[in-house]
Amino acid sequence: MKSLAVMGSTGSIGRQTLDLVRQDPASFEVVVLAAHSNVELLVAQALEFHPQVVGLYDEVAAKELRDLLGPELEVVTGDELIASVALADIVVNGVMGFAGLRITERTLRAGLRLALANKESLIGGGEVVMALLDKGGELIPVDSEHSAIFQLLGQSREVPPSLARLVITASGGPFRTTEAAKLELVTVDDALAHPTWSMGPKISVDSSTLFNKGLEVIEAHYLFGVPYEQISVVVHPESLIHSMVEFVDGSTLAQLSMPDMRLPISLALYHPGRSPVPHGTMGWPTAATLTFEEVDSGRFPSLALAFAVGKAGGGAPCWMNAANEVAVGAFLEGRIGWRQIFATVSSAMERYETGSPLDIDEVIELDRRARVVTSRIVQEFAHA
Ligand code: NDP
Ligand code: MG
Numbered sequence: 001m002k003s004l005a006v007m008g009s010t011g012s013i014g015r016q017t018l019d020l021v022r023q024d025p026a027s028f029e030v031v032v033l034a035a036h037s038n039v040e041l042l043v044a045q046a047l048e049f050h051p052q053v054v055g056l057y058d059e060v061a062a063k064e065l066r067d068l069l070g071p072e073l074e075v076v077t078g079d080e081l082i083a084s085v086a087l088a089d090i091v092v093n094g095v096m097g098f099a100g101l102r103i104t105e106r107t108l109r110a111g112l113r114l115a116l117a118n119k120e121s122l123i124g125g126g127e128v129v130m131a132l133l134d135k136g137g138e139l140i141p142v143d144s145e146h147s148a149i150f151q152l153l154g155q156s157r158e159v160p161p162s163l164a165r166l167v168i169t170a171s172g173g174p175f176r177t178t179e180a181a182k183l184e185l186v187t188v189d190d191a192l193a194h195p196t197w198s199m200g201p202k203i204s205v206d207s208s209t210l211f212n213k214g215l216e217v218i219e220a221h222y223l224f225g226v227p228y229e230q231i232s233v234v235v236h237p238e239s240l241i242h243s244m245v246e247f248v249d250g251s252t253l254a255q256l257s258m259p260d261m262r263l264p265i266s267l268a269l270y271h272p273g274r275s276p277v278p279h280g281t282m283g284w285p286t287a288a289t290l291t292f293e294e295v296d297s298g299r300f301p302s303l304a305l306a307f308a309v310g311k312a313g314g315g316a317p318c319w320m321n322a323a324n325e326v327a328v329g330a331f332l333e334g335r336i337g338w339r340q341i342f343a344t345v346s347s348a349m350e351r352y353e354t355g356s357p358l359d360i361d362e363v364i365e366l367d368r369r370a371r372v373v374t375s376r377i378v379q380e381f382a383h384a
Helices: 012-023 039-049 059-069 078-087 098-109 119-135 144-152 180-185 188-192 201-209 211-224 262-270 302-312 316-332 339-350 360-383
Strands: 002-007 028-035 053-056 074-076 090-093 113-116 138-141 163-170 231-235 241-247 252-256
Touching: 002 012, 002 078, 012 028, 012 039, 012 090, 012 262, 028 039, 028 078, 039 053, 039 059, 053 059, 053 078, 059 074, 074 078, 078 098, 090 098, 090 262, 098 113, 098 119, 098 316, 098 360, 113 119, 113 262, 119 211, 119 316, 119 360, 138 144, 138 211, 138 262, 144 163, 144 211, 144 241, 144 252, 144 262, 163 211, 188 201, 188 316, 201 211, 201 316, 201 339, 211 231, 211 302, 211 316, 211 339, 302 316, 302 339, 316 339, 316 360, 339 360
Parallel strands: 002 028, 002 090, 028 053, 053 074, 090 113, 113 138, 163 231
Antiparallel strands: 163 241, 241 252
């Protein structure tokens, strides 16, 4: 029996993690449930899973939760919430955005297994986060593309010398076939309507701009230690192949399953084994078509920007990630248009204050400065 801390338990990744626990209650025990402010769902989850601790990032919501649950169950916030990860064997980081960094940090410092969905903490922290693996912790990717590569490498992050490249697949998002002129007019609802995956709002918008794919390229670089020259992206609208590994002899291995995040989450929970319950079975021999296209860099310039930012290294990915979070937040609030997400991020990169953070505090400071700079750019756009 493994104990789990489900950080971001009320979100898309968190809820699917709890589904896996429901399916195999003999293998997992939930010891921590944490979210931002969704009191109602956290209460329901606490009553069902009986964790040792529940946490809310928002202090007002945490107080409300304490009043509702009474003294029986410990309710934490602030640093105690972050520290609660130490109660578990496996920490699922399903928090949205850079706020997940402290959870990633504390988990790795404690030498625990980190089931990482929260790509923003790895992209923001980069080498500083990877260096924390010295403490004996384990980093298992949950992002479906990286989970596919992890499986193709035999449930490992180590690439063989015969690797030619990693090929990351992209669904193309909701605007894959939208004409350039019409992209000017897309709404928040249009951007949230992902064709193959059902996810939280931030990553759904990232998928519509293809910044998600850009972030994933940087994520793959850190996770597998592969140079950017050996990472490619191909659009594969059916989302059945979740990524591929190509070898120097020309052979390509691909991982296929239906788009169901419970499979990559389960791999991180059962590693080095596999879930006894199927998730996303293909249902052969049902006919299926696999198609591939190149990314249209004219309509989706974010991918090339992310490659350039990744290659620049140092604090550049952290800066871009922060700028993107600010821009996506402004778009979701209706303050800027969809096209202005890219315009905001690229303009923020022009104002990048070069630097290489040496520890987590410096990463957080760099992220903070990028947010200040980007918020000014958003204001300029919003008032234009
Ligand atoms: P959601 O928006 O659905 O959920 C986010 C979760 O994080 C909620 O539980 C939210 O709580 C919680 N949260 C937000 N801020 C904090 C904080 N400061 N402290 C603690 N908890 C917080 O997002 P997703 O589940 O879609 O995505 C989560 C992460 O997983 C992202 O990094 C995303 O990129 C990644 N990912 C997601 C995939 C998916 O299929 N959904 C696929 C691949 C990666 P509350 O409900 O209270 O606001
Ligand atoms: Mg992904």
